[in-house]
Amino acid sequence: MTDLSQAIARFIETLSTAAPIKNRLSLPFTWPAELDPIAWLDAQPIFPKFYWQTRDGNEEVIALGQVKTFSDPDTAERYLAPDQRVWGGRSFDGRTERNQRCLQSFFFLPCIELSRQGENWSVAINLNEEPLRAQAALSKVTHKPQHLAGPECNILSSEHSPAFPEWSNMIDRALTAIDATELQKVVLARKTSLTLDRSLSAAQLMKASRDQNVSNFHFLLALDEKHCFVGSTPERLFERHECEMQTEALAGTIGRGNDEQHDEELAHWLLNDQKNVYENRLVVDDITSRLKGCTESLEVEQTPHLVQLRKVQHLKRDISAALHEGVPSAALLDMLQPTAAVAGLPRHLAVDFIVDNEPFARGWYSGSVGYLSAKKSEFCVAIRSALVMDNVLHLFAGAGIVPGSQPESEWKELDRKVSTLMSLLKPVPEKTAEKKFG
Template structure:
């Protein structure tokens, strides 16, 4: 499909206030869009359907589904999208600093008392914008963040969200489960050598150990990679892959409940950290630190890719695939305002002022694309 035709279909969908999602997965030149043919709010609780799911931080709230059989789907192959509109300036101030410092300090004290090992605390930053074209913002995200899941998601009965998340919650290909632990944050610099502190490695190890323990009842042959440094925009993170095989009697829902929310967005132990967040953050995260992605899509692949093996090439393997990404580096657009969500992991060694600066750096990552 041509670029103009692809985005005209999206513009018409948005003008008609019909649900859609447009997205591109990491290291990918393929952009996909799903256009729902009505404005019904479909939900899922069992995650057994096929479609595109948009789930909240707290699964007690609604997980929205764009059902595959209720959507038109289009694909665009391109490595760059043209933009010719003028950028806007968005002013960043320190409003909310004292409140955030207070909550972080409370979290540190709670950890030191032995109640928690880690808690992830976040805040919401509201910025006015005169004119907002979400599809132009999506184009900037796509051009800028090649190693992230970039998306623009809209439902007239829920809202409009955009993001560029570097974090895979997990993906399933047949019985193969792949997930990652991602923690630690520092600004990217072309000149400075990368160096991580003990606090950041500790934070990363908490996430890795937690994921391995959580999936153990449901999987076998768990393989854990080493720790690598990865870049997401102007930030660096620590990253580890965990790969395993799902047991035959295990449902997708059980994997979701075991892994979501991860220590990277919630804390550890999970329930205690989640309770602290819900009782102290003083705002509703909604779909921030939830997850989104393709749910139970069928794919067929040749059994043998060796072209000389004609007999084996006559057979294909049909697999069910799901790809879920944690909704980080995201923003909600509402009433000519941009609501930006940022947070950071708190451990016993955290310093409140440093944690504030981390949220400021993460705010800049999104603002650079919006402005």
């Protein structure tokens, strides 16, 4: 079988000699065992860049360059040929009065798409009557990626927004609103901004997270060289294959134990804690009520089961549905985002409270990331995520506030969630630091 450079050479030759090809060309190839796909992606001078790995690890995708971009998922979905996918996502608050700078949605049909199903790799180019775009992207591909080491940097300063006193006041206001209005739950978030002593490679952070945070969706979206949104999230928004759909309620959190016995004690506590079980039930009720109008049938797991990750444990209930014929994936995005797990209930009251009280705009955090295609679409919820901007790393985490929530315990929950990515940062070895600053 051909290697990647040979496959790309064949594409270039085909485009220069053959009759016009309308939509897409695809070739299988062999990926070299010694090369990490994220290192290859990092070396490419082509934007936008997108990386995706499914939660079960069975699918991995690299998408580069843009044949066409879309600000509306419905338009994107209707544009596609049967075997094409658009990649991107929807932000939490883009194009609102609060956050004009962030896009509401960004999807792109890539010029080049590398994908792995199981052990089998293929590379495709999308043309859509724009062969010059594909040719230009192919000509820029480099086949000499560098080794991608772990992220090494020193944290010069850190800042929480809100700081704990403001966080505590915000929770008090939320509990007052829950007691006095129809608001049942609101998810409040914190941004932790780290100033580093050197530029951080988003690809380094992504690779380290993918290697350590198993059983997560992993994603990287870079619109340019200086701004990159990355995440390793345990939460699926939905997966849709024709008329079959899977979604889930992931809400209720506790940390991991110091040893096996402590871990089991925490897990038992979480499975039986009234506040966390109630929080999970609210998410289930919201999802099922939103889907009822577009489904033939709906099945919900009776009781929550435990999801154990590297730093935290969650309560989760699986939900499956048979959709009515003709329901587009873009409509499912509208129905399900933002979920009660990242906003609250009722949705409009929770979002209003977030906008009025959180001291920062969320942007892509707690939005959704994934792909749309004619037969199958899949999106994860963009939590356990970070915005990488040169030498500044913005980390995001949220906590569901319901009756019984305590500021101190919710703050600790934010710390545990942020540690999913923050713990990957390793201090610079002393000799390297001395060389840089000596």
